[in-house]
Amino acid sequence: PVLVVDFGAQYAQLIARRVREAKVYSEIVPHSMPVAEMLAKDPAAIILSGGPSSVYEPGAPQVDGKLFDAGVPVFGICYGFQAMAQALGGTVAHTGRREFGGTPLRVAGESALMVGLPAEQNVWMSHGDSVSEAPQGFTVTATSAGAPVAAFEHVAQGFAGVQFHPEVGHTPHGQKMLERFLYDIARIEPTWTMGNIIDDQVAAIQAQVGSAEVICGLSGGVDSAVAAALVHKAVGDQLTCVFVDHGLLRAGEAEQVERDYVAATGIKLKVVDASERFLAALAGVTDPEEKRKIIGREFIRVFEAAAREIASAGDVQFLVQGTLYPDVVESGGGTGTANIKSHHNVGGLPDDLQFKLVEPLRTLFKDEVRALGATLGLPEEMVWRHPFPGPGLAIRIIGAVDRERLDILRAADKIGREELTAAGLDRDVWQFPVVLLADVRSVGVQGDGRTYGHPVVLRPVSSEDAMTADWSRLPYDVIAKISTRITNEVREVNRVVLDVTSKPPGTIEWE
Ligand code: XMP
Numbered sequence: 001p002v003l004v005v006d007f008g009a010q011y012a013q014l015i016a017r018r019v020r021e022a023k024v025y026s027e028i029v030p031h032s033m034p035v036a037e038m039l040a041k042d043p044a045a046i047i048l049s050g051g052p053s054s055v056y057e058p059g060a061p062q063v064d065g066k067l068f069d070a071g072v073p074v075f076g077i078c079y080g081f082q083a084m085a086q087a088l089g090g091t092v093a094h095t096g097r098r099e100f101g102g103t104p105l106r107v108a109g110e111s112a113l114m115v116g117l118p119a120e121q122n123v124w125m126s127h128g129d130s131v132s133e134a135p136q137g138f139t140v141t142a143t144s145a146g147a148p149v150a151a152f153e154h155v156a157q158g159f160a161g162v163q164f165h166p167e168v169g170h171t172p173h174g175q176k177m178l179e180r181f182l183y184d185i186a187r188i189e190p191t192w193t194m195g196n197i198i199d200d201q202v203a204a205i206q207a208q209v210g211s212a213e214v215i216c217g218l219s220g221g222v223d224s225a226v227a228a229a230l231v232h233k234a235v236g237d238q239l240t241c242v243f244v245d246h247g248l249l250r251a252g253e254a255e256q257v258e259r260d261y262v263a264a265t266g267i268k269l270k271v272v273d274a275s276e277r278f279l280a281a282l283a284g285v286t287d288p289e290e291k292r293k294i295i296g297r298e299f300i301r302v303f304e305a306a307a308r309e310i311a312s313a314g315d316v317q318f319l320v321q322g323t324l325y326p327d328v329v330e331s332g333g334g335t336g337t338a339n340i341k342s343h344h345n346v347g348g349l350p351d352d353l354q355f356k357l358v359e360p361l362r363t364l365f366k367d368e369v370r371a372l373g374a375t376l377g378l379p380e381e382m383v384w385r386h387p388f389p390g391p392g393l394a395i396r397i398i399g400a401v402d403r404e405r406l407d408i409l410r411a412a413d414k415i416g417r418e419e420l421t422a423a424g425l426d427r428d429v430w431q432f433p434v435v436l437l438a439d440v441r442s443v444g445v446q447g448d449g450r451t452y453g454h455p456v457v458l459r460p461v462s463s464e465d466a467m468t469a470d471w472s473r474l475p476y477d478v479i480a481k482i483s484t485r486i487t488n489e490v491r492e493v494n495r496v497v498l499d500v501t502s503k504p505p506g507t508i509e510w511e
Contacts, residue, residue, distance in 0.1 A: 007051030048080025073158030223322030247275025248392030
C-alpha cells in the first residue's frame with residue numbers, strides 16, 4: 001500500500017481517497033506508529049500529511065530520520081513537507097509571512113512533479129512557517145510570495161514535497177501532481193481497480209471462512225447489501241441473509257430486497273415478517289426514545305431467533321458486517337477479526353452471541369462501496385439508495401404508530417420519492433424524509449367541502465456525512481408537484497409543509 005501518515009489534520013482521509021482515485025491502494029496510519037512497523041507493511045510509498053502544528057512547537061510530531069533510509073519514496077505535504085525538510089537537514093523558518101487560501105504558485109525550472117503543468121497556477125496554502133532552505137541534493141521546483149521553497153524534489157531518491165495542499169479541489173492541478181509522484185517518482189502501477197478489489201476480497205473471505213456457514217443481516221441499505229454480495233461471490237450458498245421486515249418500511253422496500261436483490265445476486269434470503277410483533281409492542285407509544293428502544297429490543301429478539309434457526313441447520317461461525325473504512329479509522333484502526341459484544345450495526349446483538357466478523361468493506365469509503373456494488377451488478381436503485389433509519393417510519397410519525405397511519409405516510413412518502421426521481425434530483429439530495437404530524441389536524445377545503453386532515457412535512461436535506469445538514473433548495477415546481485399530488489392522492493392529508501431548518505439546530509429526522 002501507499003501509507004498516508006496522519007499528523008492530526010483533517011486532510012489524511014482526503015489524501016488517501018485521492019491516491020485511490022489514482023488507482024493506487026492507500027491506508028492511513030497514525031504518526032505515532034514506529035517506522036519499523038510502517039516498513040513492515042511493505043509500503044510502495046509514504047505520504048506525510050498536513051497537520052495543525054508548527055515543527056517548532058514543543059511536542060510537535062517529528063519524522064523519524066530512519067524513514068528516509070529505507071529506499072521507500074516519500075511525499076511530504078504542508079506540515080509533512082516541513083517535517084521532511086527538517087529531518088533531511090533543510091531549514092524551516094518563522095518567516096512571519098503566512099499564506100492561507102488560494103495562492104499563486106510559480107514553477108521554477110524542470111520538475112518531475114509538475115511536468116506538463118502551467119508555470120503559473122493557483123494552489124491552496126495554509127501555513128505560518130516556511131521551508132527557507134531545501135535539504136542538500138534537492139531541487140527547488142516552485143515558489144510563492146510567502147514560501148521561497150514551495151516545492152522540492154530529489155527524484156533519484158524518490159523524494160518530493162509541497163508546501164500547499166494538492167489533495168483539495170482548490171488546487172486545480174493537485175491530482176495531476178499526486179499522480180506524477182505516484183507513477184513517475186515512486187514508480188507505482190495504477191492497478192487498484194474495482195475488478196482487482198473484488199478478486200482480492202473474494203480470496204480473503206474464502207481464506208477466512210473456509211467451509212463454515214455465514215449469516216448476514218440485510219437492512220436494505222447499500223453497505224450490508226454490497227458486503228453480502230461480495231461474501232456470496234466468495235462462498236456462495238454458505239451465506240444466508242436475514243431481512244427483518246418490521247412493518248415500518250417504505251413502500252416497495254421489502255419487495256426490492258426480496259425480488260431485485262435476490263435476482264441480482266442469487267443469495268439465499270430468509271425474510272422474517274415481524275410486523276405484528278413490532279406494531280403490538282409500539283401500540284400507543286408516542287415518546288421518541290421509547291419508540292427507538294422498543295424497536296431496538298424487538299429487532300434483537302427477531303434477529304437472534306432467525307440466526308438460531310439457521311445455526312441449528314449448520315455450522316454458523318461468521319457474521320457479515322458492512323463496516324466502512326471511516327469507522328475503522330475513527331476508532332483507531334486495527335486489523336483482524338473481533339468477537340461481537342453488543343454491536344449497534346446490526347441493531348444491537350446480545351453479549352452471548354459469539355460470531356466472528358467478516359467485514360469485507362472495512363478498507364473502503366462510501367463512494368467506493370457504491371462503485372463496488374455497481375461492478376458486482378447490484379441494481380442501481382439499491383446502490384444509490386438514500387440512507388434510511390433503522391427504526392424506519394416509526395420515527396417519522398409524530399404521535400402513536402399504527403397500521404393506518406403507516407399507510408398514510410407510506411403513500412405520501414412514495415409520491416415524494418417518485419417526483420424526486422422524475423426530476424432527476426436523487427443524487428443532489430442526501431435524503432428526503434416525509435413526516436406525518438399524526439396528532440395535528442387543520443381545516444382545508446376540497447371539492448365543495450370542508451376537510452379536517454393531517455399535515456405532512458417534506459424534509460429534503462443535503463449533507464456530506466449526516467453530522468451536519470442543510471435543507472435542500474429543491475425547485476419550487478418540484479415541490480408544487482409533490483404537494484399537489486399528495487393532497488390529491490392521499491385522502492387523509494390536506495396540507496403539505498416544507499421544513500427549512502438546517503442541522504444544527506434541527507436534526508434530519510423529527511424524532
Ligand atoms: P439525525 O436525525 O440524527 O440523523 O440528524 C442522522 C442520520 O442518521 C439516520 N438515523 C438513523 N439511522 N438508526 C439508523 O440506522 C437510527 O436509529 C437512526 N436515527 C437517525 C438519519 O436518517 C440520518 O441519515
